[in-house]
Amino acid sequence: MMVSSLQHLGRDVVQTIIQATQNPxxxxxxxxxxxxxxxxxxxxxxxxxxxxxxxxLTLQSAVPIIMGANVGTTITSTIVSLGFISRKKEFRRAVAAGTYHCFFNLLTVVILFPLEYYYEFLSSLSTHIGGYFSTHTSAPLKNQVFHFWSGFSPLIDFLVNTISNGFILIILSFTLLFVSILVFRKLISDLLEAKTPEAFSRFFFKNQLKSFTWGLLTTAAIRSSTITTSVVVPIVAKKITSLKQAAPFIMGANIGTTITAFIAVTLNSNASGAISIAIAHFLFNFIGMLIFFPIPVLRKLPIELANSLGRLTLKYRLAGFVFILLTFFFIPFSLIYFNQESLKTMHITYKHIEGDDVNYFRIIARTNTRNNSGEWMKFEGEQKHTNEEPSMIFPVYVKNKSLFVGDQIFLLNKPGFCWDGEDTKGKYRACIEEVLPKLEIAGFSFDSVFVCNLHYMEAGQDSLKNRVYVAAEDKIIVKRQLSDNRDSVIFTEEVTRFERH
Known part of the structure; x- marks a missing residue:
């Protein structure tokens, strides 16, 4: 219901997320x-x-979102633990069990996020692995809808079609969620009281390897670590098993939940970026398991943190609520606020001249000034329209003297430097023709403009020459001219308006 509700909100919500996530x-x-x-x-x-x-969305922008999602999903088990607040001793054990998953993922983020932030560890490794499976080219923006089979699907489709307001649908789905959590807690508690605790514990938590395997398999089967980790909370609260015995089960659930990304990739099998983010999701959880599962000292760390919070709740019942507010809302909002200045935005309008036809299009170029990655969003027309959607979105990345735009690469080197590339017109040989100290177009002045000549080599395209002017300071294309072998201009594109924000 929540998936359908969010998709019902429309593309504006997605665009807001895209704009915000350029900062890791x-x-x-x-x-x-x-x-x-x-x-x-x-x-x-x-x-x-x-x-x-x-x-x-670029892979570099997506990896931190996946890291955050792994922490955010632990809020459910923490909320479930608060259901035991009326039972003092059970409440302590429940909070410890409910927050263990959170501490485990937080510690994994503390280790891996700096490696990604400074060295792009996960994105580079996942791209390398994903490169063995597919290749990627820039693609038009599409509404991708993922339907996971459910017996309630007809009812959900009926509600979504009947209630047209996305926000009402979200409120309804939130209400259903919290009601289900309360019912879930009661059913699990009744079930555990009806079964022999020793037999239950022996079946799932006999040893660490068995516990880990059951966590992985059950989560992979139902595709939700939220459910499997929440089940552990009442089990630990009622002393059917200890948190130490249940911890490997939660680690296994963390690995099992990555199956969802791979299922989603099957709908986008030709996109290496999608494959890479699925691999990155797996690597994040797998590396966390390798750090905290085999090494006894590190294995105790998230357990001790969770138990300490559990003991704190004996003195202060509100400690659990404060933990949720700080971890999942106050700290994230604060850090988002203090890290919002690293995004550079440029609004560029281009004039496209082809014969007697003159058309305009606009590019909104957003770049993260720390890692020089971002995207160019292309809009048709000279004027902005209400609720307009981009016709194309190109992932952009700058490294050293290289500018990557979608499936094209421009190497900003000395004149005479050449390289091979490929775009929608086919394979080409590109060379730096000259470097202009300054170029003025439509009253705007650009410094250090590299003039790149692209000669297409495939049959039917060998007579085409594409001359591209790249402004080195802003890392944007300020002019493009396609001509034939007689130097007759087929079309010209150049900047008519330029704004920095």
Whole structure:
């Protein structure tokens, strides 16, 4: 119901997320906040895969969102633990069990996020692995909808079609969620009281390897770590098993939940970016398991943190509520606020002249000044229209003297430097023709403009020459001219308006 509700809100919500996630800190906490609100990392992951697959979101921007989603999904088990607040001793054990998953993922983020932030560890590794499976080209923005089979699907479709307001649908789905959590807690508690606790514990938590395997398999089967980790809370609260015995089960559930991303990728099998983000999701959880499962000292760390919070709740019953507010809302909002200045935005209008036809289009170029990654969103027409959607979104990345725009690369080197490339017109040989100290177009002055000549080599295209002018300071294309072998101009595109924000 929540997936359908969010998709019903429309493209504006998605665009807001795209704009906000260029800063890795912001992306991390956007992923945390969204997942905490919808209580499903599977939903967040599926949406991120869709955005990466369509070229709307770069892999570097998507990885922090996935990290945040892994932390955000732990809010449900924490909320479930608060259901035991009326039973003092059970409440302590429930809070410890409910927050263990959160501490485990938080510690994994503390280790892996700096590696991604400074060295792009996960994105580079997942791209390398994903490169063995597929290739990626820029693609038009598409609405990707992921339907996971459910016996309630006809009812959900009926409600979505009957209630046209997305916000009303979200309120309804939130109400259903919290009612289901209360019912869930009662059913599990009654079930555990009806069964022999020793037999139950022996079946699932006999040893660490068995516990880990059951956590992985059950979560992979139902595609929701939220459910499986929440089941552990009443089991630990009622002393059917200890948190130490249940911890490997939760780690296994963390690995099992990554199956959702791979299922989503099957709908985007030709997009290596989608494959790479699914691999990154798996690597994040797998590396966390490798750090905290085999090494006894590190294995105790999240357990001790969870038990400490549990003991704190004996003195202060509100400690659990404060933990939820700080971890999932106050700290994310604060860090988003203090890290919002690293996004550079440029609004560029181009004039396209082809024969007697003159058309205009606009590019909104957003770049993260820290890692020089972002995207160009193309809009048709000279004027902005209400609720307009981009016709194309190109992921953009700058590294050293290289500018990557969608499936094209421009190497800003000395004149005479050449390289091979490929775009929608086919394979080409590109060379730096000259470097202009300054170029003035439509009253705007651009410094250090590299003039790149692209000669297409495939049959039927060998007579085409594409001359591209790239402004080195702003890393944008200021002019493009396509001509034939007689130097007759086929079309020209050049800047008519330029604004920095």
């Amino acid at each position: 800190f912001t992306g991390l906490f956007i992923g945390l906040l969204i997942t905490a609100m919808i209580q499903s990392s599977s939903t967040t992951t599926a949406m991120v895969v869709a955005l990466v697959a369509s070229g709307s």
